[in-house]
Amino acid sequence: MAVFNEQQKKEIAESLAVVKKTVKITCVTRGTDCRYCSLTKEMLSELAVLSPNVDINFYDLVEDQERIKDLKIDKVPAVILHRGNNSNIRFFGVPAGYEFQTLLEDIIILGNNNSPLSLETILEINKIRTPLHIEVIASPDCPYCPAVVGAVHKFAMANVNITSDMIEISEFPDVGKKYEVKGFPHTVINGNHSVTGMLPELELAKKINGFVL
Amino acid sequence: MDNRDNIFSFEIDAVQGFFVPDEAVLYDLVIAGWGPAAVSAAIYAARKGLNTAIVTKFKGGQINDTPVVENYPGFKSIGGKELTLEFNVHARQYGLPLLTGEAVTKIEKNNDIFYTSTENQRILKSRTVIYATGKRNRRLNVPGEEKFIGKGVVFCAICDAPLYKDKKVIIAGGNNSAFTVATDLVKIAKNIVIINIVRGWTADSYLQNSLKKYNNVEMLDYHRIESITGNNDFKGIKVRNLETSGLYDIDADGLFVEIGLIPNSDAVAGLVALNDNKEIITDRDCETSLPGLFAAGDVTDVTYKQVVIAAGEGAKAALSADNYLKFISNKGE
Numbered sequence: 001m002a003v004f005n006e007q008q009k010k011e012i013a014e015s016l017a018v019v020k021k022t023v024k025i026t027c028v029t030r031g032t033d034c035r036y037c038s039l040t041k042e043m044l045s046e047l048a049v050l051s052p053n054v055d056i057n058f059y060d061l062v063e064d065q066e067r068i069k070d071l072k073i074d075k076v077p078a079v080i081l082h083r084g085n086n087s088n089i090r091f092f093g094v095p096a097g098y099e100f101q102t103l104l105e106d107i108i109i110l111g112n113n114n115s116p117l118s119l120e121t122i123l124e125i126n127k128i129r130t131p132l133h134i135e136v137i138a139s140p141d142c143p144y145c146p147a148v149v150g151a152v153h154k155f156a157m158a159n160v161n162i163t164s165d166m167i168e169i170s171e172f173p174d175v176g177k178k179y180e181v182k183g184f185p186h187t188v189i190n191g192n193h194s195v196t197g198m199l200p201e202l203e204l205a206k207k208i209n210g211f212v213l
Numbered sequence: 214m215d216n217r218d219n220i221f222s223f224e225i226d227a228v229q230g231f232f233v234p235d236e237a238v239l240y241d242l243v244i245a246g247w248g249p250a251a252v253s254a255a256i257y258a259a260r261k262g263l264n265t266a267i268v269t270k271f272k273g274g275q276i277n278d279t280p281v282v283e284n285y286p287g288f289k290s291i292g293g294k295e296l297t298l299e300f301n302v303h304a305r306q307y308g309l310p311l312l313t314g315e316a317v318t319k320i321e322k323n324n325d326i327f328y329t330s331t332e333n334q335r336i337l338k339s340r341t342v343i344y345a346t347g348k349r350n351r352r353l354n355v356p357g358e359e360k361f362i363g364k365g366v367v368f369c370a371i372c373d374a375p376l377y378k379d380k381k382v383i384i385a386g387g388n389n390s391a392f393t394v395a396t397d398l399v400k401i402a403k404n405i406v407i408i409n410i411v412r413g414w415t416a417d418s419y420l421q422n423s424l425k426k427y428n429n430v431e432m433l434d435y436h437r438i439e440s441i442t443g444n445n446d447f448k449g450i451k452v453r454n455l456e457t458s459g460l461y462d463i464d465a466d467g468l469f470v471e472i473g474l475i476p477n478s479d480a481v482a483g484l485v486a487l488n489d490n491k492e493i494i495t496d497r498d499c500e501t502s503l504p505g506l507f508a509a510g511d512v513t514d515v516t517y518k519q520v521v522i523a524a525g526e527g528a529k530a531a532l533s534a535d536n537y538l539k540f541i542s543n544k545g546e
Contacts, residue, residue: 141372200315202332
């Protein structure tokens with residue numbers, strides 16, 4: 001059974017029609033013990049058909065471990081969007097529901113090489129000169145989560161030192177326990193600082209810099 | 214936690230989110246907000262051919278936090294999230310530039326031009342503005358609340374309720390929102406305590422009755438939460454029985470605050486007339502005290518805060534903005 005219905009396919013194709021450059025995506029799944037891996041593969045396979053500029057490669061975490069070792073994937077399903085040689089824009093868990101919007105938006109931004117961040121935010125985020133890991137723990141029903149996931153993905157597009165992950169809590173409850181998540185979206189910086197709730201991109205960028213600079 | 218029923222709902226409006234408004238353009242209209250009033254205003258403005266830009270903190274407004282809407286024509290019963298998606302899909306066809314993730318912080322008017330500033334320090338220029346930013350949750354304003362927001366104090370039940378499975382939770386509020394949250398939580402939480410500051414519950418009787426079959430619900434009428442307890446971690450609350458003045462502790466894992474809403478009118482305070490509840494005073498055409506600035510929906514003093522009324526008011530505001538633009542255009546000729 002198809003993941004997208006005909007109307008959704010039409011809308012996705014219309015959305016992706018503005019993508020001008022090829023956007024490379026890597027999808028890493030596992031053959032067993034992964035409830036949403038096959039769904040993620042099917043969804044992305046259907047998505048790739050809807051745009052000539054979306055190029056998706058599929059790998060198995062176990063069988064292809066040598067080929068994907070540089071990606072340092074520790075959870076599946078993983079969806080990684082590439083910008084040149086960088087692989088710092090990532091989704092862990094199927095990017096459906098509210099997060100599907102973020103995936104489409106990421107593709108469109110990368111495919112046009114044009115950041116929608118405000119100038120002030122870009123200046124703020126480019127103060128980061130050392131590797132920074134941002135994890136946004138999101139819940140499927142949280143309408144505020146995509147804004148934060150989208151913001152930190154844009155940070156990663158603007159600054160290669162930043163790796164930004166969306167982690168879907170229902171698929172990775174251990175991550176929620178590890179970071180003692182009590183509200184969504186829960187943003188973790190370098191594994192030891194956290195921000196709960198939705199902040200505007202500039203305020204979030206300043207908050208992150210306050211932790212690490 | 215494994216709630217994947219909505220896994221096949223895909224919000225497909227990235228294009229709209231991508232084409233951000235251009236700060237160099239003088240728009241006919243800037244719409245602040247993206248709830249029912251703003252969406253309706255955008256549809257009407259687009260159909261009138263107004264060059265329109267939208268800025269909003271997030272898409273959907275209060276209906277995003279509403280489990281079910283059963284009184285919007287055309288939908289016998291629809292989830293708030295799903296209705297938001299329907300609104301987005303409808304409005305998207307007009308391809309209006311939309312800025313999400315940042316609220317309006319200030320609006321100024323100089324020489325007939327409105328300057329709308331946002332949290333990310335963008336400034337949009339326009340000849341008219343429709344202000345439809347809705348309301349936000351009222352806070353308790355008690356010691357400890359700020360410290361534990363997102364760490365035990367919850368304002369988005371639909372987001373965070375799954376984290377309180379098999380836990381003890383307190384719900385502050387005696388209104389429909391509080392009881393709607395309670396009816397959801399009662400199925401997953403171990404115990405629920407509902408606390409009402411005023412004497413007598415104001416929730417609809419059918420909502421109150423729906424909780425009667427559960428034996429894990431305690432209802433404390435005419436009690437006031439005095440503070441949130443806990444040092445590093447949320448521990449519970451201090452509550453006063455207003456009948457006896459007795460003060461005591463209730464330990465719990467979380468506190469859901471549902472004590473009503475306040476209008477998001479801060480960005481126009483001082484610019485347009487507000488009533489005592491800080492709602493924007495509008496006339497029947499959605500005009501405010503400042504020509505060219507229109508307001509619609511729950512941020513205004515319109516009676517009856519309903520999705521369908523907000524949508525109607527938004528449409529009216531857009532038509533009024535269109536008339537205003539024609540008027541100033543004719544005046545200039």
